[in-house]
Amino acid sequence: DVKVTQSSRYLVKRTGEKVFLECVQDMDHENMFWYRQDPGLGLRLIYFSYDVKMKEKGDIPEGYSVSREKKERFSLILESASTNQTSMYLCASSEGIETQYFGPGTRLLVL
Amino acid sequence: GDSVTQMEGPVTLSEEAFLTINCTYTATGYPSLFWYVQYPGEGLQLLLKATKADDKGSNKGFEATYRKETTSFHLEKGSVQVSDSAVYFCALRYASKIIFGSGTRLSIRP
Numbered sequence: 197d198v199k200v201t202q203s204s205r206y207l208v209k210r211t212g213e214k215v216f217l218e219c220v221q222d223m224d225h226e227n228m229f230w231y232r233q234d235p236g237l238g239l240r241l242i243y244f245s246y247d248v249k250m251k252e253k254g255d256i257p258e259g260y261s262v263s264r265e266k267k268e269r270f271s272l273i274l275e276s277a278s279t280n281q282t283s284m285y286l287c288a289s290s291e292g293i294e295t296q297y298f299g300p301g302t303r304l305l306v307l
Numbered sequence: 308g309d310s311v312t313q314m315e316g317p318v319t320l321s322e323e324a325f326l327t328i329n330c331t332y333t334a335t336g337y338p339s340l341f342w343y344v345q346y347p348g349e350g351l352q353l354l355l356k357a358t359k360a361d362d363k364g365s366n367k368g369f370e371a372t373y374r375k376e377t378t379s380f381h382l383e384k385g386s387v388q389v390s391d392s393a394v395y396f397c398a399l400r401y402a403s404k405i406i407f408g409s410g411t412r413l414s415i416r417p
Binding site (some may be wrong): 200236237238239241244246254287288293294296297298300301 | 325339341348349350351352356358396400403404405407408409410
């Protein structure tokens with residue numbers, strides 16, 4: 197089975213802090229994705245990556261950056277956390293461009 | 308642009324009831340269509356998919372048929388169980404990205 201793990205299930209940070217969310221997949225997938233999930237808005241794509249050191253902006257990249265130094269790991273960085281970044285963050289990976297495998301999510305609260 | 312619209316929840320049903328969750332899409336060309344499910348405390352997982360018109364995806368008693376003429380991909384199940392309580396997301400593949408609907412929360416009463 198594909199396994200996608202995220203470093204934390206719950207995280208509480210203060211406004212202005214730099215926040216790192218880590219995602220690791222164990223299936224040697226080329227593609228990795230970061231989404232945020234908010235009530236009534238579904239999932240919105242923040243960034244994705246098709247290969248090591250490659251990244252593409254999604255629909256809502258503002259206030260975020262990403263890093264993919266190794267194939268299995270995709271990190272989401274909040275350079276200076278703000279309260280409007282309080283959300284559930286979901287990481288996913290895929291081999292092709294259709295079926296994505298999701299991690300359990302990180303619920304981030306920014307105070 | 309391409310988009311997915313699904314019925315708002317929450318939807319509450321009794322066990323063994325018939326379920327329909329409506330989903331319609333707007334897309335150029337012929338997208339692949341998906342239903343994902345998110346159980347409490349977990350990430351999303353693929354429930355079923357259909358890649359062309361008139362295809363029927365099915366899994367775990369759920370079904371959805373790709374209707375090009377009505378641009379719909381409604382999710383159905385003949386007899387729901389308490390364990391089906393979850394959030395259901397309709398989605399389509401557009402180019403290299405998947406576009407998700409806003410999700411429908413389903414609660415099943417024993």
